Amino acid sequence: MSACPICKKRDATETFKPFCSKRCADIDLSRWFNGNYAIPTSEPAPMPDPNNSADVVPYSRED
């Protein structure tokens, strides 16, 4: 058995391996989710929709 990578206190179980419990599996999932889907502050502005150009308001971005 290997230790749970989240709490490092309990051994992994067959059901939730490599985690010890659903709680630790959820913690890992939320970390992964936040790390991959966090919106970067430097994200470029979306392309204007040519079919909806009347709604495009010019603005300056802070880089």
Ligand SMILES: [Zn+2]
């Ligand atoms: Zn754990």
